[in-house]
Amino acid sequence: MSTTAPSPRVVVLAGGLSHERDVSLRSGRRVADALRSVGVDVSVHDVDADLVPALVQLQPDLVWPLLHGTSGEDGSVRDVVQMLGLRLLGSGPRESRIAWSKPIAKTVAARAGLATPDFVTLPQSLFRELGARHVLDAIVRMLGLPVVVKPSRGGSALGVTLVASADDLPQAMVDCFAYSDTALVERAVLGTEVAVSVVDTGDGPFALPAVEIVTEGPYDFDARYNPGRTEYFTPARLSQAMTASVAELALAAHEAFGLEALSRTDVIVDADGTPWFLEVNVAPGMTETSLLPQAAEAAGLSLGTLYRSLVEASLGR
Ligand SMILES: Nc1ncnc2c1ncn2[C@@H]1O[C@H](COP(=O)(O)OP(=O)(O)O)[C@@H](O)[C@H]1O
Numbered sequence: 001m002s003t004t005a006p007s008p009r010v011v012v013l014a015g016g017l018s019h020e021r022d023v024s025l026r027s028g029r030r031v032a033d034a035l036r037s038v039g040v041d042v043s044v045h046d047v048d049a050d051l052v053p054a055l056v057q058l059q060p061d062l063v064w065p066l067l068h069g070t071s072g073e074d075g076s077v078r079d080v081v082q083m084l085g086l087r088l089l090g091s092g093p094r095e096s097r098i099a100w101s102k103p104i105a106k107t108v109a110a111r112a113g114l115a116t117p118d119f120v121t122l123p124q125s126l127f128r129e130l131g132a133r134h135v136l137d138a139i140v141r142m143l144g145l146p147v148v149v150k151p152s153r154g155g156s157a158l159g160v161t162l163v164a165s166a167d168d169l170p171q172a173m174v175d176c177f178a179y180s181d182t183a184l185v186e187r188a189v190l191g192t193e194v195a196v197s198v199v200d201t202g203d204g205p206f207a208l209p210a211v212e213i214v215t216e217g218p219y220d221f222d223a224r225y226n227p228g229r230t231e232y233f234t235p236a237r238l239s240q241a242m243t244a245s246v247a248e249l250a251l252a253a254h255e256a257f258g259l260e261a262l263s264r265t266d267v268i269v270d271a272d273g274t275p276w277f278l279e280v281n282v283a284p285g286m287t288e289t290s291l292l293p294q295a296a297e298a299a300g301l302s303l304g305t306l307y308r309s310l311v312e313a314s315l316g317r
C-alpha cells in the first residue's frame with residue numbers, strides 16, 4: 001500500500017489596493033496556475049473585507065502573499081497572517097518593512113558593506129518649509145547630476161525619474177510626491193542594469209542567473225509590463241567575475257536583510273565594474289514578463305516545481 005502526502009492547501013494573496021494591483025493580480029494568477037499544474041491545492045484571494053474571515057474558515061497550510069506595493073510589501077498583511085496563527089511563504093513582516101523603505105534598506109545595505117549610491121531623503125513637508133529652490137540647489141551641489149528621484153517607498157518604477165538637468169528637478173519631485181510623501185534623491189549610476197533573484201528551497205539561498213535589462217528610454221512601468229518594450233538577456237552579458245560578484249551581492253543582501261524563500265535585488269554595474277545595490281524586493285513580480293520567472297526558466301527550473309519546492313520548504317517538509 002502506498003501513501004501519498006495530501007497536497008498542501010495554499011492561499012495566494014493577490015490584488016490589494018496599491019498602484020500595482022493589476023501587476024499583483026497577474027503575479028497571483030501565474031503562480032497559482034503553476035502550482036496547480038503540479039497538483040498543489042491553491043486558491044487566490046484578494047485583500048479585502050472578506051479576507052480575514054475566509055482565512056479563519058479555510059485554515060490553509062500556507063499563505064503566499066503576491067502583493068506588490070504598500071500593504072503587501074510593508075509587512076502589514078504579513079503581520080495579519082501571522083496574527084491569525086497561519087504560516088507565511090516568504091519574508092517575515094519585520095524584514096519586509098525594512099526592505100520596503102528604500103532609505104532604510106540602503107542604510108542596511110551600506111552597513112553590510114554593499115555599495116549603494118549616495119542619497120538624500122526629503123519629506124514633502126520639509127521641502128516646502130525650507131523652500132524648494134534652496135534644497136534642490138544643495139542637492140545638486142552634493143550629488144551632482146544626473147540624479148534619480150524616486151518615492152522612498154514604492155515599486156514598478158512609479159514616480160521614478162532620471163534627472164539630467166537641474167531645471168527638470170522640480171517636476172521630478174512633484175511627480176514623485178504623487179506616490180509617496182517622501183522622496184529619495186540618489187546619484188544616478190550609468191551602466192548595465194541587472195536583477196538577481198535569490199531562492200531558498202530548503203538547502204540555503206542560491207542566486208538564479210542575473211537578468212540584464214535593456215530598454216530604449218527608462219525602465220518604467222510601461223517598459224516592464226508590455227512585452228516587447230524591453231530586451232532581456234539571461235544570463236546577463238557580464239564577465240564571469242562580474243557574474244559572480246552580482247550573485248554574491250544579491251546573496252549578501254538576502255542574508256543581511258534576513259529574507260526568506262525568495263527575493264530579488266536590483267543592481268546597476270557601472271563602467272568601472274562596481275555593482276551598486278539599488279533595492280531588494282521581498283515580493284518580486286511573477287508575471288509573464290517578470291524577472292524572477294525568467295531567471296528560473298533560464299536556470300532550467302520548471303516554475304511549477306520551483307514554486308512547489310518553495311511551498312514545501314516553507315512547510316518544513
Ligand atoms: N541610482 C540609479 N541610477 C540609475 N538608474 C536608477 C537608479 N535608481 C533607479 N534607477 C532606475 O529606476 C528603476 C526603478 O528603481 P528602483 O530603485 O528599482 O525602484 P522600484 O523598482 O521599486 O520602482 C530601476 O530599475 C532603474 O532602471
Ligand SMILES: [Mg+2]
Nearest residue numbers: 156157266279
Ligand atoms: Mg526595482
